[in-house]
Amino acid sequence: MDVRQLEFFSAVAGELSFTRAADRLTIAQSAVSAGVRSLENELGVELFDRSRRQIRLTSTGELLLPKVRDALDAVNEVRDAAQESTRAITGAIVIGLMTSVTLVNVPRLLGLYRTGHPGVGVRLRAARRGSAGLVDELVSGELDLAFLALSGPAPTALLAVPLASSPMVLVVPHGHRLAAASAVDLADFGAEEFIDLPPGYASRQIVDDAFAAAGLERRVMIEVSDIGTAAEYVTNGLGVALLPAFTAQDAPAVHRIPVANLPDFTVYLAAARKRRALAAVRAFVDLALSADEARARRS
Known part of the structure; x- marks a missing residue:
């Protein structure tokens, strides 16, 4: 068993793909596959279930992964100590x-x-x-x-x-009833149709938490995974959005309105x-x- 085998296992476990792991390690996929198989042979266990379209860790693989990553950290600490003398x-x-x-x-x-x-x-x-x-x-x-x-x-x-940091702002299209407002509260636009990112994204969580704290509900009609494109949907009249101000800075035909009581x-x-x-x-x-x-x- 060598360190490289452990690195291969950790990378494949993180990506759940031999191809992506090889790209991440910048080596041939065949080398990654052979290294993982060699490690499995030495340990006498299967680390990955390869019977499905997408591989997944076996129960043994899940058990060993934290220990392997701890071992890799320990190896890196040894390298650090050796490098301190040479800077x-x-x-x-x-x-x-x-x-x-x-x-x-x-x-x-x-x-x-x-x-x-x-x-x-x-x-x-x-x-x-x-x-x-x-x-x-x-x-x-x-x-x-x-x-x-x-x-x-x-x-x-x-x-x-x-x-x-960037303040969160309400982004509305030209001609919207709130386009001329200097500032707004959540209650002023809670009934609108919203464009937002999916759950798990911080800007979405900031807005969800603020509406929940205010006891208000909202309708997210369009979810986009790239925060940089969200304002374009507002430009095209598909709804309003609560976004960090920098993301809508260059969006055409929109207004950015400060919102009270919304964290940055x-x-x-x-x-x-x-x-x-x-x-x-x-x-x-x-x-x-x-x-x-x-x-x-x-x-």
Whole structure:
């Protein structure tokens, strides 16, 4: 049994696909399949049920996965200790992020990070189930860090630092009865038809929580998974939306109206509390926080 076999198993368990795991590890699928099969042969167990169209973990695989990820963390800690004497950081980190959320300039951060730490490989994973999915992947060990949004306090399982915020606004089309309003309350438009993201996305949770606290109901008629496109549905007269202001900044033929008693949409950099932060992770966090402080000084 070697570390690479454990890395293959962890990647396939995270993706539930040998193809996606191979893409994530940037190696041939045949190598991943052979490595996992070799590990199964050495352990004398099956880790994956391959009898269906999509593979899934066996009960034994589910039992072993947390232990394998703990073992990989321990190996990385040994690498960290060895690197402290040379001050050269190597390894790999996996970062989750929300597509179309541009409050934090992630490409710029990654460029600066690569320049400062060329020996570290960085893999990005887009949120597949909104911020709720990113939280789950941090806790399970599939991600080292994530840029995510939260509704309310951070879960106790996470360490989360706020980086940037945007007010939530009501987005309505030209000609709407509220288009000229300077500000509105939830009760002013609760009867409208809404465009929103699916449950699990932070902006959706912020709005759902606010309506629940006000004792109001609303009708979500259209759900879109990309926050960057939601305002386009408003432009075309398909409903109204409550969105972070930055997402509707360039949308044509809409009005953005401040809403009373609605929390801001805030992006956090988060990690799992139970996992020891490796040198490569600490270096990225330090860079992100220093960049945020510099941005705050300029503004």
